[in-house]
Amino acid sequence: ARSWGRRAGGWTTLGTSANAEILPALARLRDRSRDLARNNAYAKKAVQERRNHIVGAGILPRFLDHRSTLVKKTKDLWNAWANSTACDADGLHNFYGLQGLVQETRDTSGEVLIRRRWRRAEDGLPVPLQLQVLEPDHLDVTKDGLAAGGVRLIQGIEYDVIGRRVAYWLH
Numbered sequence: 001a002r003s004w005g006r007r008a009g010g011w012t013t014l015g016t017s018a019n020a021e022i023l024p025a026l027a028r029l030r031d032r033s034r035d036l037a038r039n040n041a042y043a044k045k046a047v048q049e050r051r052n053h054i055v056g057a058g059i060l061p062r063f064l065d066h067r068s069t070l071v072k073k074t075k076d077l078w079n080a081w082a083n084s085t086a087c088d089a090d091g092l093h094n095f096y097g098l099q100g101l102v103q104e105t106r107d108t109s110g111e112v113l114i115r116r117r118w119r120r121a122e123d124g125l126p127v128p129l130q131l132q133v134l135e136p137d138h139l140d141v142t143k144d145g146l147a148a149g150g151v152r153l154i155q156g157i158e159y160d161v162i163g164r165r166v167a168y169w170l171h
Helices: 020-037 041-054 071-080 096-107
Strands: 113-118 129-134 152-154 155-157 163-168
Touching: 020 041, 020 096, 020 129, 041 096, 096 129
Parallel strands: none
Antiparallel strands: 113 129, 152 155, 155 163
16 A cells, blocks of 8 residues: 655655756766765775776687687787777777776766777878767757657757667767
8 A cells, every 4th residue: 555654754756757857966966976086085995996896907808719810910909909098089098998997987977978089090090990988078968858850869869769879969
């Protein structure tokens, strides 16, 4: 039976979605979370421990056939790209450092964006691809509601008519 005791008697609920509940306070929640991770020793330690336990050594490739010339070339390209800052669009981290940054950003900001940056061959990179880690503040959360053609926008993320993510609206 649905009954309300003294503890829940004054509890009112809105019955809206999680997105609708979070949006008005999103910036404040992120700011407070980031401030805690920077200035509170317990929060800082929690973020570091989660990074260590979730990411660990990171995603490591495993090459099965070490004799193949193609595998050798692939392994050399991977090492040249992933073990240097050539994989980072900001030039600060190797691939494994980026994985840690992604986890830390996810913990302190609630989510993270990873942008693929295709590069030209003349840029001199081992692989013409760099990854750019962006904080979710880059999402334009004012893009919300229905758009032309049945497209739905929810806090800067565009979904097609069957609910697949098709675009991100960035500042």
